[in-house]
Amino acid sequence: MLFKDFSVYLQKIEKTTLRLEITDLLSQLFSKLSPTEGKLASYLLLGQLAPNYQGIEFNLATKTMIKVVSRAYNLPEEEVKKKYKEIGDLGEVVWQVAEGKETEGKLSIEEVYRHLYKVAKEEGEGSVERKQYLMAELLKQLDPLSSKYVVRIPLGKLRLGFSQLTILDALSWRLVGDKSWRPLLEKAYNVRSDIGIIVEMILNHLQKKEKLEVLKELLAKMTVQSGIPIRPALASRLPSFEEIIAKLPQAGVEPKYDGLRTQIHAWREKGRKKDSLFSKETDVKVKIFSRNLEDLTPMFPEIKESAIELVERSNLQGVILDSESISFDPQTGRFYPFQETIKRKRKYNVAELRRQRPVRTYVFDILYFDGEDLLTQPLSKRRSYLNKILAKPVGCLNLTPQHLVKDKKEMETLFEEYVSAGLEGIMVKKIDSVYQAGARNFNWVKFKPSALTSVEDTFDLVVLGWYQGKGKRNKFGIGAFLVGVYNPRDDNYLTVSKIGTGLTDDQWRELHKRCLEIKAPHKPANYVVPKELACDFWTEPSLVVEIKADEITRSPLHTSGYALRFPRLVRFRDDKLPTQATTPEEMKEMMEG
Numbered sequence: 001m002l003f004k005d006f007s008v009y010l011q012k013i014e015k016t017t018l019r020l021e022i023t024d025l026l027s028q029l030f031s032k033l034s035p036t037e038g039k040l041a042s043y044l045l046l047g048q049l050a051p052n053y054q055g056i057e058f059n060l061a062t063k064t065m066i067k068v069v070s071r072a073y074n075l076p077e078e079e080v081k082k083k084y085k086e087i088g089d090l091g092e093v094v095w096q097v098a099e100g101k102e103t104e105g106k107l108s109i110e111e112v113y114r115h116l117y118k119v120a121k122e123e124g125e126g127s128v129e130r131k132q133y134l135m136a137e138l139l140k141q142l143d144p145l146s147s148k149y150v151v152r153i154p155l156g157k158l159r160l161g162f163s164q165l166t167i168l169d170a171l172s173w174r175l176v177g178d179k180s181w182r183p184l185l186e187k188a189y190n191v192r193s194d195i196g197i198i199v200e201m202i203l204n205h206l207q208k209k210e211k212l213e214v215l216k217e218l219l220a221k222m223t224v225q226s227g228i229p230i231r232p233a234l235a236s237r238l239p240s241f242e243e244i245i246a247k248l249p250q251a252g253v254e255p256k257y258d259g260l261r262t263q264i265h266a267w268r269e270k271g272r273k274k275d276s277l278f279s280k281e282t283d284v285k286v287k288i289f290s291r292n293l294e295d296l297t298p299m300f301p302e303i304k305e306s307a308i309e310l311v312e313r314s315n316l317q318g319v320i321l322d323s324e325s326i327s328f329d330p331q332t333g334r335f336y337p338f339q340e341t342i343k344r345k346r347k348y349n350v351a352e353l354r355r356q357r358p359v360r361t362y363v364f365d366i367l368y369f370d371g372e373d374l375l376t377q378p379l380s381k382r383r384s385y386l387n388k389i390l391a392k393p394v395g396c397l398n399l400t401p402q403h404l405v406k407d408k409k410e411m412e413t414l415f416e417e418y419v420s421a422g423l424e425g426i427m428v429k430k431i432d433s434v435y436q437a438g439a440r441n442f443n444w445v446k447f448k449p450s451a452l453t454s455v456e457d458t459f460d461l462v463v464l465g466w467y468q469g470k471g472k473r474n475k476f477g478i479g480a481f482l483v484g485v486y487n488p489r490d491d492n493y494l495t496v497s498k499i500g501t502g503l504t505d506d507q508w509r510e511l512h513k514r515c516l517e518i519k520a521p522h523k524p525a526n527y528v529v530p531k532e533l534a535c536d537f538w539t540e541p542s543l544v545v546e547i548k549a550d551e552i553t554r555s556p557l558h559t560s561g562y563a564l565r566f567p568r569l570v571r572f573r574d575d576k577l578p579t580q581a582t583t584p585e586e587m588k589e590m591m592e593g
């Protein structure tokens, strides 16, 4: 398919806010694409070139893109800048300035993709200039509408208002004419974390006109693979120990550490070595992924070394571990708060940070052991593997303690013990549960001290936009902001609170700065916001904030149906994606108990 024709779909999708219409358009689009085109198009539709874990970044700032536009269309930079200031979206600017330019737009989706890939891959000295040149050359070959979308992709601003889940819905429509295959497709996506592969597979199946049974088998065979992240299992909440025990009568209680989620893959590509204990050189590969499936490997050399040691020492073929890593003071052994651990993500100064603030990794699950996929094994069995290989700590890798409890009293005692030792709370896990990648359900329940003090609890909410401050508030350029929950069912954001107090001056300043970075030219299509709450400025769904509140109430105004009393900002949750924010179901659960 020509990119020009693809852009017509992008435009239609951009114009609608109706989920069904978007799904229908995507389904129509997929009916016209070859499997390879479908794969590449699915990345482009999400404004990417590859799944997150491959870490392909454009590193092309708006400033540079303004230069690209001026070069491609022979316009003074000042003029492009001025137009950008007026319109607030470089895509629209390009569409306007390219209007009437005689370009046939002969490039295919694949050619545009490869071109963008080249731009992203330029690295090192002089790469900014080379990126500029390549982008400008690409724009020159595109028709105005295609240019509008192509310019937005490297800026991370394609804003079509849907996520992978809607793509899965569209595939299900293509297969059976309704959404009923989404759970099956989602399951496969959760272990592969690569939407392109799933799209390619389904289009392949449709092309071959095979029976659905064949596809079902293929999907079921998609098991974990070393080096490819699995979407992490997530925890739900319940308001009291009684309710936890009622829902999880056979429970394992673990401490909840306030660090960073780390999924550790360590494996040998060529299989087990016979003389591994004696060889100096290791052939063990390690990858560490965050909860958002970003590659964290360079940031945690001590975890990498320990994982190699573990595989070498037990002479394994490979393991995938799920864990929490938390930095500590090497002098006192005390854990640092989350904000310190996350500093490692800045990528520079890792050696220094490692010395001053090393991490300890608490392994709480194992998803793959020596060639065997453990996702469908019960937790008790998975723990037995862990007990074997981590009976003693290996480097910074420690086994997370787990106690089997049968009554409320035991659970309460453990909770108090952990909290007084400075930990965040407890994680209660159903011991016969499988590992449900990507799912938030009652296999895991988290419980923090805040849950005990009235209904006060914290929520991870997405910043949707902000309101201009009046009077005193104006000094930060922001008077209040609107936050919402993520609704996975319809792949959209619903409002829960307009927050105008509960922030320190520094927090207001930082919030304003962050909001400016993600400012959207108009309300994103997947925000469901009542007219009364329309923001003065909108933001892309990107920033997750942890909000504490005294109470959840029902709300006729907010589109989630819930509101928060006395909300205040606890911290910015840079480790969470907007699609990992609190859901309306969780709000319901917490309110009704």
Ligand code: AMP
Binding pocket: 234, 235, 254, 255, 256, 257, 258, 259, 260, 261, 262, 291, 324, 364, 400, 427, 446
């Ligand atoms: P939350 O971020 O509040 O939704 O809590 C879930 C997170 O707690 C997980 O994503 C892990 O990063 C973290 N965590 C800490 N300790 C544990 C544990 N023992 N088991 C599972 N997750 C844990």
